[in-house]
Amino acid sequence: MYDLVIVGGGPGGVAAGVYAARKKIKTIIFAESFGGQSLVSAGIENWIGTKSVSGFDFAKMLEEHLRAQEDIDIVDGVLVQKVVKEGNSFKVTTSDGKEYQTKTVLLTSGSRRKKLGIPGEAKLDGRGVAYCSTCDAPIFKNKVVAVVGGGNAGLEAVLDLIPYATEIHLIQRSDVLKGDIITQEKIKSSPKVKVITMAKPLEIIGDKFVESLKYEDRNTGETKEIKLEGVFVEIGSIPNADMVKDSVELNKYGEIVVDHKTQRTSLPGIWAAGDVSDVIYKQNNISAGDAVKAVLDIYDHLNRSL
Amino acid sequence: MVKIYTTPYCVYCKMAKEFFKKNNVAYEEVDVTTDDKLLEEMVQKSHQMGVPVIDVNGEIFVGFNRPDIEKALKIS
Numbered sequence: 461m462y463d464l465v466i467v468g469g470g471p472g473g474v475a476a477g478v479y480a481a482r483k484k485i486k487t488i489i490f491a492e493s494f495g496g497q498s499l500v501s502a503g504i505e506n507w508i509g510t511k512s513v514s515g516f517d518f519a520k521m522l523e524e525h526l527r528a529q530e531d532i533d534i535v536d537g538v539l540v541q542k543v544v545k546e547g548n549s550f551k552v553t554t555s556d557g558k559e560y561q562t563k564t565v566l567l568t569s570g571s572r573r574k575k576l577g578i579p580g581e582a583k584l585d586g587r588g589v590a591y592c593s594t595c596d597a598p599i600f601k602n603k604v605v606a607v608v609g610g611g612n613a614g615l616e617a618v619l620d621l622i623p624y625a626t627e628i629h630l631i632q633r634s635d636v637l638k639g640d641i642i643t644q645e646k647i648k649s650s651p652k653v654k655v656i657t658m659a660k661p662l663e664i665i666g667d668k669f670v671e672s673l674k675y676e677d678r679n680t681g682e683t684k685e686i687k688l689e690g691v692f693v694e695i696g697s698i699p700n701a702d703m704v705k706d707s708v709e710l711n712k713y714g715e716i717v718v719d720h721k722t723q724r725t726s727l728p729g730i731w732a733a734g735d736v737s738d739v740i741y742k743q744n745n746i747s748a749g750d751a752v753k754a755v756l757d758i759y760d761h762l763n764r765s766l
Numbered sequence: 767m768v769k770i771y772t773t774p775y776c777v778y779c780k781m782a783k784e785f786f787k788k789n790n791v792a793y794e795e796v797d798v799t800t801d802d803k804l805l806e807e808m809v810q811k812s813h814q815m816g817v818p819v820i821d822v823n824g825e826i827f828v829g830f831n832r833p834d835i836e837k838a839l840k841i842s
Contacts, residue, residue, distance in 0.1 A: 500777050516777045537832060586814035586828060595776035598799040599815050620775075669815070690815075 462488050462533075462562040463762055464755075465552050467540045467703070470496025472568030472734030472747035474522040479755040481529035485762065488533040488562075489526070490540050490554060495519025496570050497697070497735070498744055502594045502620060507744055515594075540569070543703045543730065550729060563765075564758050567704065567716060567725075567732040568751050571697035571742075576608060580664030581693070588670025590692050593617035600625050605690035606673050607631065608661055614694040615639035618647045621692070625652065629686055631675060632657045659684075664691055699736045711738050723754035731758060768793040768839075771808040771819040779818040782830040789841050 466476050469491025480487040498504055501515035513521070526534060539555040543565055552560045573591055575581060581589055590596040593607075597620040605625045607617045610632030616639075621628050630637075630647070635657050637644050647653050658678040665672045665685075674685045699715045701708070709717045709726035716725055716732040720739070723731045731754040733739075734747030768786065770793055772779035786793045798805040798817065812819045812826050820827040822838040835841075 502775055514775075514777075516780050519777075586816045588815060590816060592776070592778075592816070595773060595778060596816050598773045599805060599817065601799070601802075668813075 461549065462486050462560060463564065464488075464758055465490070465540075465543075465550070465560060465562040465565045466568060467543075467552075467565065468492075468496070468568035468570055468700075468734070468736075469494040469522070469526075469536065470498075470568060470570045470734060470747060471522060471744040472496075472570070472751035473566075474526045475748035476566050476568060476733070476751040476755045477526045477532055477534075478529055479752050480758075481532040483755065483759050484531065485755070485759060486531075488535065488560060490538055490552075491534070491536045492539050493519070493536065494523040494526075496744070496747070500592050500594050501616070504744070540703050543567075543707070545707060545727065545729070563729070563762065565730045566723075566751065566754050566758060567701070567730065567736055568734045568747065569700040569703070569736045570747075571699045571735040573693070574696050574698050576661055576664075576693055576695065578661055578663055580666065580670075581691075584664055584666050584670050584691075587668060588666060588690050589664060590690060591694075593620040593692050593694070596690075596692075597621045598624050600690040602626055603690055604686070604688040605629070605692065606686060606688055607692045607694060609694035609696065610634075610637035610639060610655075610657070611694065611696060612639040612643065613696075614692075615643040615647055617692045617694050618653055619643065622647070622650050622652055625690070627688075628653045629673075629688070630655045631659045631661060631673075633660055633678070634658070697735065697742075701732075701736055704730065708732075713738075721753075722757040723750055724757065767821075767823055769796060769821040770794070771796045771798050771804070771812075771817055771821075773797065773799050773817050776817050778830040782818050782820060782835070785830070785832060785835070789839070791839060791841075 463486040466489040477489045499515045542553040601624040604627040606629040608631045660676040663674040715738040733750035735742045
């Protein structure tokens with residue numbers, strides 16, 4: 461029986477693991493991989509104490525810091541599929557079919573990419589529809605592309621594409637871009653970038669590879685079409701809360717509702733922190749801080765229930 | 767014979783290469799941004815445009831899924 465199961469290897473999970481190990485809480489952490497969604501970032505420039513680090517190196521830093529702790533069990537490459545309350549403890553089931561018993565659970569399982577859900581997207585996935593701009597931007601050299609999504613991830617995808625693509629259409633559903641002003645200024649200074657606001661993607665068209673994108677101009681209701689060869693989708697994320705969806709309160713976005721003083725969820729014994737929770741700001745630094753808060757509250761809880 | 771098609775900042779490519787090194791798997795790396803012909807070769811082999819593409823003795827894998835590659839290389 462473990463005292464604590466931590467789910468996730470992003471900044472939240474790793475911060476929790478480090479604190480739990482130092483508090484000598486009997487802990488096991490499950491990480492599908494390390495680094496969270498920042499893994500694919502070309503450069504993280506706001507992780508405090510580090511001027512700039514690639515997502516890959518960030519993931520390594522986190523993993524090394526965690527593995528430097530004594531007395532913590534680390535299982536990587538598996539997903540937690542189910543967390544079920546059994547009496548005063550919890551049963552945790554993983555994707556490799558194993559089961560673990562624990563007194564408490566901290567969910568720092570983050571979120572995964574949202575897809576557009578429009579015709580052509582699935583069929584042309586990898587055939588011009590792309591979800592990793594740092595990976596695939598160079599492949600669209602001398603091509604016309606679109607980036608869907610005007611948040612930070614969308615703006616960063618545009619930045620990744622500027623050195624390669626000839627023309628980049630940034631498609632945003634609402635009337636303004638949402639990402640950081642500093643990044644907005646960078647992309648607007650490139651003559652290659654065309655920002656299209658009030659645009660709702662309707663269909664991605666192509667036989668073997670992407671040939672065009674249809675969207676609705678939400679100002680006029682007109683359907684428009686851009687001839688292009690690449691569509692990068694950066695429209696936000698879905699919380700990874702499936703393992704507790706029947707037992708813990710979620711909000712309408714599927715995020716786990718927590719008490720923001722302690723990170724407790726609606727089910728005593730389960731805590732959550734980071735992007736899987738209903739925290740307003742999805743940030744590496746905040747996930748780490750909130751996960752630490754959770755571990756300190758878990759530590760008090762474990763001692764109280766001795 | 768293992769061949770991996772990459773781009774310079776692709777993190778899954780780096781993860782795959784680290785995995786090969788860790789397991790003493792000899793591999794040839796092809797950076798598809800250096801030559802359009804190499805990119806064409808990758809698209810022909812994999813029928814798609816994302817990296818990494820890993821060719822393990824003619825078996826083509828898109829992306830880096832560790833268990834799949836372990837199976838193909840018979841690494842347990």
